[in-house]
Amino acid sequence: MTSYHPRNTKPMRDSPRCGAKTRRGTPCQAPAVAGKRRCRMHGGAKGSGAPKGNQNALKHGRHTAHSKETRLLIRAFVQRTREIIEEI
Numbered sequence: 001m002t003s004y005h006p007r008n009t010k011p012m013r014d015s016p017r018c019g020a021k022t023r024r025g026t027p028c029q030a031p032a033v034a035g036k037r038r039c040r041m042h043g044g045a046k047g048s049g050a051p052k053g054n055q056n057a058l059k060h061g062r063h064t065a066h067s068k069e070t071r072l073l074i075r076a077f078v079q080r081t082r083e084i085i086e087e088i
């Protein structure tokens with residue numbers, strides 16, 4: 001996508017686009033809200049989205065912040081244990 005334009009529009013063209021499916025079935029492609037993956041019409045607007053700790057979509061709890069933190073600690077523990085065994 002490099003069409004001639006008298007002004008510098010590269011940052012504009014390179015900005016992440018909204019991938020929401022439109023009624024036509026094609027991706028929305030409007031510029032996504034900064035730091036988000038959707039445009040202001042498709043859930044990128046300020047205040048949209050679930051509050052922290054919302055469990056409405058919880059299926060098995062494998063990806064919650066708590067379980068991720070627990071896995072990280074266990075991994076560090078196993079790593080340290082291996083190092084100690086290695087030293088012996």
Ligand SMILES: [Zn+2]
Pocket residue numbers: 018019020028029030038039040041042
């Ligand atoms: Zn959109």
